[in-house]
């Protein structure tokens with residue numbers, strides 16, 4: 001998993017593992033997005049990174065405003 005570090009222009013940045021449909025769903029205001037692929041459930045949901053978090057997660061930030069990041073949680077599931 002990875003915390004995407006979103007820029008100002010892209011509030012939800014797709015990390016290498018985020019899928020385009022998940023990013024689009026979150027941008028459209030959905031609370032979360034789930035998909036199962038190759039036996040892995042991936043749930044994407046937005047989290048807020050406040051300034052205290054950003055000092056590590058976006059060290060080159062240019063402002064101290066809160067930012068949204070997409071957090072992807074992957075869980076192996078049995079497919080039937």
Ligand code: HEC
Pocket residue numbers: 001002003047048049050052053054055056057071072
């Ligand atoms: C002292 C530096 C530091 C601060 C402050 C910090 N983090 Fe992190 N955070 C890290 C590091 C380092 C990792 C591990 C990165 C990795 O393994 O990919 C991590 C991992 C995470 C992860 C899990 C990423 C993943 O996908 O596995 C989340 C979620 C997260 N941080 C959210 C936050 C939030 C929310 C805050 C503020 C409340 C915060 N962090 C503050 C350094 C920090």
